[in-house]
Amino acid sequence: MTRPTGAIAGNLVNGSPFPAALWSEAVYSRRAIPDTLATGAPAPGPAGAGxxxxxxxxxxxxxxxxxxxxxxxxxxxxxxxxxxxxxxxxxxxxxxxxxxxxxxxxxxxxxxxxxxxxxxxxxxxxxxxxxxxxxxxxxxxxxxxxxxxxxxxxxxxxxxxxxxxxxxxxxxxxxxxxxxxxxxxxxxxxxxxxxxxxxxxxxxxxxxxxxxxxxxxxxxxxxxxxxxxxxxxxGPSAARPDRRAWLPPDLAAVLRSRHSGAAVFDPAPVAAPRALLPHIGASLAGAPFTGFSCHLLVRNVDGTAPGHYVHSGNRLRRVRDGDPIAMLERIGQTEGRVSVNFRATACTAYLAVRRGAAVAEHGEDAFRRLHLVAGAAAHLLCVVAAHHGLSARVHNGYDAAGAERLLGLAPGEETVLFQVALGAARPGAAFRIPVVF
Ligand SMILES: Cc1cc2nc3c(=O)[nH]c(=O)nc-3n(C[C@H](O)[C@H](O)[C@H](O)COP(=O)(O)O)c2cc1C
CATH class of the missing domain: 3.40.109.10 (NADH Oxidase)
Structure with missing residues (x-):
């Protein structure tokens, strides 16, 4: 990892929260991450104050x-x-x-x-x-x-x-x-x-x-x-509820059980239930915003052939057959190391947005807008995973340029903003208890 350039911190001080350099410094590379992160020590510089x-x-x-x-x-x-x-x-x-x-x-x-x-x-x-x-x-x-x-x-x-x-x-x-x-x-x-x-x-x-x-x-x-x-x-209160939303029978219990897995994401290599992809499709169809696509690299889901599936425009289609492990291990890297144990995942999702058009229309604010669009969809993936007793790990250790190429995104136009790995949780060292008010 290299040290941050200071360009982003300077921009923050001057009140522009999403300078254009963020795309290259924080999405296409992780140059903006300071070396101190590995030790958990405070980051240097003005951005750490307050x-x-x-x-x-x-x-x-x-x-x-x-x-x-x-x-x-x-x-x-x-x-x-x-x-x-x-x-x-x-x-x-x-x-x-x-x-x-x-x-x-x-x-x-x-x-x-x-x-x-x-x-x-x-x-x-x-x-x-x-x-x-x-x-x-x-x-x-x-x-x-x-x-x-x-x-x-x-x-x-x-x-x-x-x-x-x-x-x-x-x-x-x-x-x-x-x-x-x-x-x-x-x-x-x-x-x-x-x-x-x-x-x-x-x-x-x-x-x-x-x-x-x-x-x-x-x-x-x-x-x-x-x-x-x-x-x-x-609201207002008289308005009709949103009937498009995908809602599991006991959403509260699902949300109370949602989790991201252990420190190193290494799930049990167990097949996810066959309803996983239909539920992902239904949940994304009710997402707050349109304007994203979800690429699913499926390895181990009951009744579902391994391969590359794409959800866009409320349709789920298979674009490639076969085990996507080579693709996963190529995309999901941090500084040359594979980020999670993809060999044990059931399925990994990549959320892509049309960056070129958004930047042309909204300039620096495209960063905020597109992360809202993709982030809202990413949470739905986490909830669907929890409904099926799976962990879902948002992990930023991926190569955005490699993802573009290997997933077949429109060059220079589409960008992956989220990588979410889904897998069956192993019993870990963590001891979590529910909080009740
Ligand atoms: C935007 C975002 C980025 C994340 N990036 C990483 C990452 O790069 N590596 C990692 O191991 N976990 C990553 N995580 C997972 C978090 O550390 C995890 O959500 C957190 O420990 C909370 O755990 P919980 O979701 O089980 O409550 C990320 C989470 C979010 C929301």
């Missing part, structure tokens, strides 16, 4: 989250219902598991996060003000009050869940690589909110636009040193 205290505004306790996620019988679901609000926040980004393994990462949330840094923040923006979700205490902390006093009770004003990111939290380890990881996680969190909202019978409308996002965050994000990343409009 503290992240909890907001000190008044606190509102949240209701106990229900053990099951289902639309409320009789009345339309609404965020005004304290149990619905608690369920949405808890199962989207709450603290779900406590890992008691000495020296491990103790706190695990509903969404995967590189080395459990959890840089994302989830904020409820209502007519009465903005409230930060505090998963550790299962509370809301007030960030600011209503813009005008007469707005506080206006039922016609929409409610939003807004995702921001504290790059500094991840940069303490990852230096200039942090914006990439933060953008990936923000997308996964957006996918989580969208899925849980559907399970609760809430309608959610995710947004990619930068201007509405900035307006939603204008009063509090700068002071909190967070970058606006994404948002979903939730």
């Amino acid at each position: 503290q992240d205290p909890l907001p000190d505004g008044p606190r509102l306790p949240l209701a106990a989250p229900p053990l099951r996620l289902a639309p409320s019988p009789g009345s339309p679901a609404a965020l005004a219902d304290p149990v619905v609000l608690a369920a949405l926040l808890h199962y989207s980004y709450g603290l779900l598991q406590h890992d008691l393994t000495p020296g491990g990462w103790p706190l695990h949330r509903a969404v995967a996060s590189a080395r459990c840094r959890y840089p994302s923040e989830l904020t409820l923006v209502t007519p009465a003000g903005a409230y930060r979700f505090d998963p550790l205490h299962h509370q809301l902390a007030s960030l600011c009050g209503p813009v005008r006093d007469d707005m506080a009770d206006d039922p016609a004003t929409p409610r939003f869940l807004v995702i921001t990111s504290r790059f500094a939290r991840t940069a303490r380890l990852y230096g200039d690589y942090a914006p990439r990881l933060c953008a990936q996680e923000a997308g996964m969190l957006l996918g989580a909110v969208h899925l849980v909202a559907a399970a609760l019978g809430l309608r959610s409308r995710p947004g990619l636009g930068l201007e509405p996002l900035r307006r939603l965050c204008a009063r509090w994000s700068a002071a909190a040193e967070e970058h606006p990343m994404g948002y979903l409009e939730i």
Whole structure:
């Protein structure tokens, strides 16, 4: 690994969160990762500074989250219902598991996060003000009050869940690589909110636009040193729920059991159930955004021939037969080493987006937008895996240029943003217990 150039950190200081250099420094190579990551020591440079205290505004306790996620019988679901609000926040980004393994990462949330840094923040923006979700205490902390006093009770004003990111939290380890990881996680969190909202019978409308996002965050994000990343409009309550979403029968239990596998991803070489690919297809068909394709390199799934499958435009087709192990071990490399034990995986997914067109249209903001699109889909893959008792490991140790070539992506146009390996979990050293509020 080489040291970061400082170009990205300089840009962060100047307020541009996704400089053009990120594509080459953090997607096509991992040059932005500092050498210190291997030892877990803080990254050098300005990006490592900064503290992240909890907001000190008044606190509102949240209701106990229900053990099951289902639309409320009789009345339309609404965020005004304290149990619905608690369920949405808890199962989207709450603290779900406590890992008691000495020296491990103790706190695990509903969404995967590189080395459990959890840089994302989830904020409820209502007519009465903005409230930060505090998963550790299962509370809301007030960030600011209503813009005008007469707005506080206006039922016609929409409610939003807004995702921001504290790059500094991840940069303490990852230096200039942090914006990439933060953008990936923000997308996964957006996918989580969208899925849980559907399970609760809430309608959610995710947004990619930068201007509405900035307006939603204008009063509090700068002071909190967070970058606006994404948002979903939730409700209004009379709206119909999203019927496209793929929902397993007991989503809450599935989310409580979701995990990324052991430190080195080395699953048991056991066939995954035959419903895996149909469920992946159904879940991606209900993803919050279109505009991505999912390449599945299948090795060991019951009743499914090994090969290369592509899900795009809501269709799943097989493009190549045969064991894809050579391709997996060529794409899935970090500095010449194979990143996970692909020989024991059931299937590995690569999420690709049209980078060329997005950069031409949105410039530097294409980075945020495309990571939201792909990240939301990546979380769905993790949930489908959990439904089938599999671990799903998001792993950035892959060669983006090699992936483009070997997966047959449009040269110079399509880019892989996520590699997610799926496999049967082995009993490991970790001892995780569920967290119940
Ligand atoms: C965006 C992102 C990138 C990740 N990159 C890697 C990686 O390169 N290598 C790795 O071993 N794990 C990687 N992970 C996995 C995380 O370390 C894992 O999700 C975390 O330990 C939390 O575990 P849990 O999902 O079981 O709660 C990544 C996760 C995310 C969300």
